[in-house]
Amino acid sequence: MKKEIxxxxxxxxxxPVQAGVFNRVVGHVLAVDGVDLDIFRGEVxxxxxxxxxxxxxxxxxxxxxxxxxxxxxxxxxxxDDETELTSLEKKDMDPxxxxxxxxxxxxxxxxxxxxxxFGSLQDPLKKFGIKSKEERRKIIGDLLEAVNMRRxxxxxxxxEFSGGQxxxxxxxxxxxxxxxxxxxxxxxxxxDVSIQAQVLKLLMQLKKxxxxxxxxxxxxxxxxxxxxxxxxxxxxxxxxxxCVSEDLYNNTLHPYSEALISAIxxxxxxxxxxxxxxxxxxxxxxxxxxxxxxxPRCPKATDICKTEVPxxxxxxxxxxEHYASCHLIDLPEIT
Amino acid sequence: xxxSSLDKKFDQIRKREExxxxxxxxxxxxxxxxxxxxxxxxxxxxxTIIILASIFAPLLSPYDPMRVDLRxxxxxPSFDHWFGTDSTGRDVFTRVLFGGRVSIxxxxxxxxxxxxxxxxxxxxxxxxxxxxxxxxxxxxEIFMSFPQIILVLLLxxxxxxxxxxxxxxxxxxGWGGMYRxxxxxxLSLREEEYVQALRSFGLSTFTICYKHMLPNALSPIxxxxxxxxxxxxxxxxxxxxxxxxxxxxxxxxxxxxxxAQDILxxxxxxxxxxxxxxxxxxxxxxxxxxxxxxxxSTDPSQQG
Ligand SMILES: Nc1ncnc2c1ncn2[C@@H]1O[C@H](COP(=O)(O)OP(=O)(O)OP(=O)(O)O)[C@@H](O)[C@H]1O
Ligand code: SF4
Ligand SMILES: [Mg+2]
Numbered sequence: 001m002k003k004e005i006x007x008x009x010x011x012x013x014x015x016p017v018q019a020g021v022f023n024r025v026v027g028h029v030l031a032v033d034g035v036d037l038d039i040f041r042g043e044v045x046x047x048x049x050x051x052x053x054x055x056x057x058x059x060x061x062x063x064x065x066x067x068x069x070x071x072x073x074x075x076x077x078x079x080d081d082e083t084e085l086t087s088l089e090k091k092d093m094d095p096x097x098x099x100x101x102x103x104x105x106x107x108x109x110x111x112x113x114x115x116x117x118f119g120s121l122q123d124p125l126k127k128f129g130i131k132s133k134e135e136r137r138k139i140i141g142d143l144l145e146a147v148n149m150r151r152x153x154x155x156x157x158x159x160e161f162s163g164g165q166x167x168x169x170x171x172x173x174x175x176x177x178x179x180x181x182x183x184x185x186x187x188x189x190x191x192d193v194s195i196q197a198q199v200l201k202l203l204m205q206l207k208k209x210x211x212x213x214x215x216x217x218x219x220x221x222x223x224x225x226x227x228x229x230x231x232x233x234x235x236x237x238x239x240x241x242x243c244v245s246e247d248l249y250n251n252t253l254h255p256y257s258e259a260l261i262s263a264i265x266x267x268x269x270x271x272x273x274x275x276x277x278x279x280x281x282x283x284x285x286x287x288x289x290x291x292x293x294x295x296p297r298c299p300k301a302t303d304i305c306k307t308e309v310p311x312x313x314x315x316x317x318x319x320x321e322h323y324a325s326c327h328l329i330d331l332p333e334i335t
Numbered sequence: 336x337x338x339s340s341l342d343k344k345f346d347q348i349r350k351r352e353e354x355x356x357x358x359x360x361x362x363x364x365x366x367x368x369x370x371x372x373x374x375x376x377x378x379x380x381x382x383t384i385i386i387l388a389s390i391f392a393p394l395l396s397p398y399d400p401m402r403v404d405l406r407x408x409x410x411x412p413s414f415d416h417w418f419g420t421d422s423t424g425r426d427v428f429t430r431v432l433f434g435g436r437v438s439i440x441x442x443x444x445x446x447x448x449x450x451x452x453x454x455x456x457x458x459x460x461x462x463x464x465x466x467x468x469x470x471x472x473x474x475x476e477i478f479m480s481f482p483q484i485i486l487v488l489l490l491x492x493x494x495x496x497x498x499x500x501x502x503x504x505x506x507x508x509g510w511g512g513m514y515r516x517x518x519x520x521x522l523s524l525r526e527e528e529y530v531q532a533l534r535s536f537g538l539s540t541f542t543i544c545y546k547h548m549l550p551n552a553l554s555p556i557x558x559x560x561x562x563x564x565x566x567x568x569x570x571x572x573x574x575x576x577x578x579x580x581x582x583x584x585x586x587x588x589x590x591x592x593x594x595a596q597d598i599l600x601x602x603x604x605x606x607x608x609x610x611x612x613x614x615x616x617x618x619x620x621x622x623x624x625x626x627x628x629x630x631x632s633t634d635p636s637q638q639g
Contacts, residue, residue: 063535090537097537104528112529114550120529123546124536148345173532201341 004076005181005213006039006062011071013057013237017286030285031057033237034071036312039181041078044207044214046228046245048221048260050282054237055217056105059183062215063100064093075099098128101174105186107166111158117144118154121173128177143172146209147202164195168202175206181213189220200227222264225249233257236285236293239312243322251317253324253331255300292327300328368632375628378621385618389435398426400433400586412606419606421594431611434586439618441498441587442568445505446560452506453513454549454556460514461521462544468518475511483508483570487579496582501574505567516559520552554633561626565619572615588615 012035014028031054039045047055060066062073064085073085075096085096104110112120118140125136141151147168158166167187174182184203188196204227207214218224224231224245231248233241233256241254252258259276278297283289289296295305304327312325314334321334369375388395404424412419418427456475460468486508490500521544524530533543568588574580575589576596583590588611595601595608 060531065531065534094537097535100535102532102535104532106528110528110532112547112551115547120547123533123538123542127536127538148342170532177536198341198344202345205341 002040002043003080004038005041006037007072007074007076007082008035008037008039008062009072009074011035011037011058011061011073012069013054013061013066014069027286030237030288032061032068033285033288035234035237035239037232037239037242039213039215041180041213042211043229044216044227046224046231047215047217047234048219048224048231049234050260051219052282052285053234054285055219055234056185058234059102059185059215059217062183063097063102065102094128098177099180100183101177101179101181102183102185103167103170103174103187105189107163107170107190110170111161111166113158116155116157117169117172121154121176124173125176139176140172143175144169146175146206147171164191164199167191167199171199171203171206175210178210179212181215183215183217185217186219187216188223189218196223221260233260236283236288238293238325239323240294240326241322241324242312243317243324244320247317247320247322251322253315253317253322253329254326255298255328256294259299292325302328365632369628372628372631374624375632378624378628381617382621382625385435385614385621386439389432389439392429392432392436396426396429396432398429400425400430401584409604409607411604418610419604421604421607422600427591427607427610430586430591431588431614434588434591434611435614435618437498437581437585438568438571438588438615441502441505441571441581442564445502445509445567446563448502449506449509449563450513450556450560452510453515454517454552456510457514457517458521458544458549458552459540461518462525462548463540471514472518475514478507479511481508484574484579487574491579496579498581498585501571501580505570509563509567512563513556513559516555517552520555521548524548524551554629557633558626558630561622561629565622565626568615568622569619 011032012030013032014030016025017027017029018024019026033054035058037045047058049055057066061068062085064073068086071086075083075085077083083096085093088096111117118137121140122133122136125139130136130139137154140154144151144153149165149168153161153165153169158169161169167190170187187203188199191199200223203214206212216224216228221231225248228245230243231241231245232239233248233254235256241248241252241257243251243253248257249261252261259278262276276299280297283293283296291307292298292301292305292310295301298305308327310325310327312323313329315322315324315329315331316334317331392400402425404420406424407416407420408424409422410416410420410424416426416428418431421427421430456471460471483504486504487501490504494500525548530543530548533547571580571587572589572592575583575587576592578593578596580589581587583593591611592608592615600607
């Protein structure tokens with residue numbers, strides 16, 4: 001039986017836009033605008049979408065690196081205790097900070113240039129009760145070996161490492177308190193393709209060894225197919241499609257996902273489908289279009305799309321749950 | 336299967352990484368770059384000589400800077416009195432040495448203290464943002480827009496002249512610049528991913544901003560400290576020359592220069608004001624060279 005580790009309900013993150021001499025709030029960036037999502041223990045959930053659609057913001061909202069404007073983030077422990085995270089006081093958040101961690105995108109800003117690896121990693125360990133220095137060194141050394149680096153590297157400075165190495169150190173940092181869920185925010189996008197593959201394999205290997213759950217953020221749908229159990233596609237701060245990976249590629253329901261998938265380069269020429277080119281830019285999240293947020297660019301848009309907002313409905317493909325939000329889906333809705 | 340292909344690949348990468356000799360630590364790279372800058376090194380040498388000479392003044396000169404000796408008034412430079420003597424027979428060379436103590440103390444002390452205040456406020460406000468930041472920003476603007484000379488006049492007329500009043504004024508008018516520098520650095524640093532990572536562990540604001548972020552904001556601040564030191568020394572000299580700075584009985588470079596107000600001395604006794612003027616200029620120039628050298632060697636955009 002699948003058990004949830006996180007339940008997001010109506011999560012919104014709105015950034016105020018300020019202007020003028022007195023910093024008056026003139027509007028809001030609707031970076032995340034009402035996301036419902038369940039993440040199950042032990043799965044790899046992909047989160048895909050174009051740049052600026054709010055993937056990083058959603059990932060950070062889960063860890064409360066940005067405060068959600070509205071909505072609930074519930075953490076469910078192994079003994080089925082539910083805790084709502086967004087309403088917790090800062091200090092009550094600590095036990096959950098251990099469980100939820102993040103690996104960042106940019107290997108160049110992800111490590112502090114003024115400290116050795118050990119120097120920047122030891123404070124979190126200290127805070128979570130590992131008092132002896134020897135023990136801290138052992139934990140970090142062991143983890144460095146787990147990501148195929150040498151223990152001695154902990155006494156070196158970040159500038160001595162390559163991008164791939166830095167990213168592996170970022171993984172060490174995320175792992176050092178034995179988390180349950182890791183948000184991988186485009187964890188390999190900045191790396192060379194050959195290094196990408198190795199870091200991805202490493203992530204999968206660690207997942208197996210340590211029973212991790214990943215929220216795998218990416219803008220590249222060609223990677224997700226092989227890695228992720230399920231994939232959520234995001235557009236302008238909302239989830240527009242959510243299903244098992246295979247179904248996303250073989251039984252695509254949402255026109256936006258279709259367009260993203262058609263943009264993946266295919267090696268096999270026979271399989272090459274016609275590429276759907278999206279017209280126009282992503283609309284500004286400050287003033288999202290009325291009706292279906294995708295309608296100005298949607299090749300299938302009809303009149304109803306301009307006025308009515310489609311909701312995320314549950315369908316079934318290949319016997320799997322399949323959520324999508326589009327008016328034109330002619331499958332029976334499951335309630 | 337003994338080893339997965341993944342392991343093998345990683346072993347290969349590791350071997351390559353080890354063959355590459357790692358560069359030495361970052362610190363020494365900055366030092367090297369600084370040492371390659373001739374002007375900065377020259378500045379540092381003269382700066383050190385002047386500071387050491389001031390500190391060890393009693394060893395270098397047999398005279399007492401305050402002792403009036405009416406038998407040897409207004410003597411030109413000689414073997415006994417290298418810079419001559421002033422109108423009350425005090426040895427000018429000795430006074431320049433002892434004056435250096437006070438002047439450098441005021442300059443460096445005010446610069447460091449205003450940096451401490453500016454950094455303490457700027458780091459916290461820049462990292463936290465919100466109303467704390469807005470208030471701190473407005474207060475700094477008020478202090479920075481207040482003309483220094485009027486503040487000096489005000490304080491002198493209220494509390495009288497004293498060394499510490501002068502330093503207090505320098506700090507009041509100087510911390511704003513440091514604050515802005517620290518704040519600006521923190522604003523850009525707080526978006527860095529390593530800061531986000533520290534926050535994701537729930538570390539305290541103090542640990543994050545003063546321990547982990549501050550070291551990365553220090554180099555422009557160090558440069559600013561040197562430049563402010565030079566500026567404060569010049570301002571002290573200027574104010575003391577006008578009789579508004581340090582009380583006249585304490586020898587400072589500005590107070591020694593003060594005698595040049597007298598047109599008679601200005602025209603006839605060049606040694607009473609000339610050498611001290613040169614020492615001030617050279618010292619300020621050296622400090623500026625050091626500041627430039629520091630800026631170039633710590634500028635991250637110029638690091639290979
Ligand atoms: N701190 C902030 N203040 C204001 N607006 C923000 C802030 N952070 C993000 N945004 C805006 O929110 C929107 C979503 O940003 P986000 O970084 O989550 O996108 P993303 O999907 O991660 O994109 P990318 O693929 O480029 O990383 C963007 O329009 C961005 O400009
Ligand atoms: S609702 Fe209309 S505009 Fe939106 S995705 Fe479906 S067809 Fe396109
Ligand atoms: Mg992002």
